[in-house]
Amino acid sequence: MREQELIVYRNFEDGSLLYDMAWLMSHYEEDVEEEQDSSLPHTEAGKAALFYDCIHRLIDLAGNYGFHGNLWHCYLANLLVNNENSYSCGCEIRGEIQGSINQAALHDIVIFKEFYDFDFAPMMEKLHVPEFALIENYETSMRESKVYNTRICARICELAEKFCRDNTPEEMKATLTQFYKEYGVGKFGLHKSFRVVHDEKGVHIEPILNIAHVNLNDLVGYEIPKKKLTDNTEAFVAGRKANNCLLFGDAGTGKSSCIKAIANEYYDKGLRIIEVYKHQFQDLNEVISQIKKRNYKFIIYMDDLSFEEFEIEYKYLKAVIEGGLEKKPENVLIYATSNRRHLIRENYSDKEEIRQDMHTSDTVQEKLSLVYRFGVTIYFGAPDKKQFQNIVKALAERNGIRMPEEELLLEANKWELSHGGLSGRSAQQFVDYLQGMQSDI
Numbered sequence: 001m002r003e004q005e006l007i008v009y010r011n012f013e014d015g016s017l018l019y020d021m022a023w024l025m026s027h028y029e030e031d032v033e034e035e036q037d038s039s040l041p042h043t044e045a046g047k048a049a050l051f052y053d054c055i056h057r058l059i060d061l062a063g064n065y066g067f068h069g070n071l072w073h074c075y076l077a078n079l080l081v082n083n084e085n086s087y088s089c090g091c092e093i094r095g096e097i098q099g100s101i102n103q104a105a106l107h108d109i110v111i112f113k114e115f116y117d118f119d120f121a122p123m124m125e126k127l128h129v130p131e132f133a134l135i136e137n138y139e140t141s142m143r144e145s146k147v148y149n150t151r152i153c154a155r156i157c158e159l160a161e162k163f164c165r166d167n168t169p170e171e172m173k174a175t176l177t178q179f180y181k182e183y184g185v186g187k188f189g190l191h192k193s194f195r196v197v198h199d200e201k202g203v204h205i206e207p208i209l210n211i212a213h214v215n216l217n218d219l220v221g222y223e224i225p226k227k228k229l230t231d232n233t234e235a236f237v238a239g240r241k242a243n244n245c246l247l248f249g250d251a252g253t254g255k256s257s258c259i260k261a262i263a264n265e266y267y268d269k270g271l272r273i274i275e276v277y278k279h280q281f282q283d284l285n286e287v288i289s290q291i292k293k294r295n296y297k298f299i300i301y302m303d304d305l306s307f308e309e310f311e312i313e314y315k316y317l318k319a320v321i322e323g324g325l326e327k328k329p330e331n332v333l334i335y336a337t338s339n340r341r342h343l344i345r346e347n348y349s350d351k352e353e354i355r356q357d358m359h360t361s362d363t364v365q366e367k368l369s370l371v372y373r374f375g376v377t378i379y380f381g382a383p384d385k386k387q388f389q390n391i392v393k394a395l396a397e398r399n400g401i402r403m404p405e406e407e408l409l410l411e412a413n414k415w416e417l418s419h420g421g422l423s424g425r426s427a428q429q430f431v432d433y434l435q436g437m438q439s440d441i
Helices: 016-027 044-065 071-082 086-091 101-117 121-126 130-136 150-165 169-183 186-190 223-237 255-265 278-291 314-321 360-372 385-398 405-418 424-436
Strands: 193-199 202-207 245-249 271-275 297-302 332-338 376-380
Touching: 016 044, 016 071, 016 101, 044 071, 044 130, 071 101, 071 130, 071 150, 071 169, 071 186, 086 101, 086 169, 101 150, 101 169, 121 130, 150 169, 169 186, 186 202, 193 278, 202 278, 223 245, 223 255, 223 271, 223 297, 223 376, 245 255, 255 271, 255 297, 255 332, 278 297, 278 314, 314 332, 385 405, 385 424, 405 424
Parallel strands: 193 271, 245 332, 245 376, 271 297, 297 332
Antiparallel strands: 193 202
């Protein structure tokens, strides 16, 4: 096999299995006299042991990734969709690119097709390992993937099946390129949301594997704020001018849920969300440097953003949003949620006539300058009693709660009095409670 001849597709994150299988494909027919140490790979027993180890790793991969069908094909497809290189990154979201890189990529796909079309039957017979047939039509358990959500896992398995129907390397390359165009490549292509991790090796952007499957239609009410948010987001993903957004207002009114909803709503259009906490603001420049040349649209998301007077992290944020020498990339916006309109705590002393600060207006402007850098501010207010009841009725109907309306609203009123007052959150918690008690209703 020609794995050493790969040009573009190299440095696989989980490539050891590929190289072990390639070695077996090239050497399984060689007859070598048995030695005392039969575990050595170049003996027949050693080759069989390595073959069994490869089977183990493929089954273990199926357990972690949720793959099914031909696990060898799924493994190869997974390598291709995760390898970030000059070709795959150029094709993500945009489709096929021009230039000599296409010939280099096709050269590698020719090699991958050889891996794909390899007939394992002679190897199974030669090494007396019939168990390899297990991974050629593997039925997975119902357990969810530890690495991908169900949708992404299904797409990779489907891609592996499509490769089988491709008769030529050119067709296989076209299928792969279409995948890059529709979903992207690597962690940014296969995941919606990310967090920032700073360790001894530096700043990393890591996928969030389990996110809430919230849709905009799930958020009852707040049609005007939702429209304002989606209009801005749609302009952003379409490549038009868009603004940084601040969602502010009362607690439990759906600000954070709206951000989760747009992550789900616009994923297929190339939108990705990166969650950043206040203590990580000093890493913002490094985060932006890692994403600014990718073909996705990134929203850097800051939840429950506010600052006390003694906290100075907001200065990092001000410089990133607007004010630093380096221009913020076109593919990056900042969305924040807060219970405070002005983000930074203000005191009456800031406006008193007798002050210790000689330039009080400067102090006030310093505190307001951060919020002014959000071009769009969206208010989420607590619902009144009637709006709260409408939310409860809509959620109850959506979740199959069958109660007389009068009884439902009476119980909802009791609930909100002892569970945080009138808000969408308390309405959802009340309906969740009713679902939990469904057998008693």
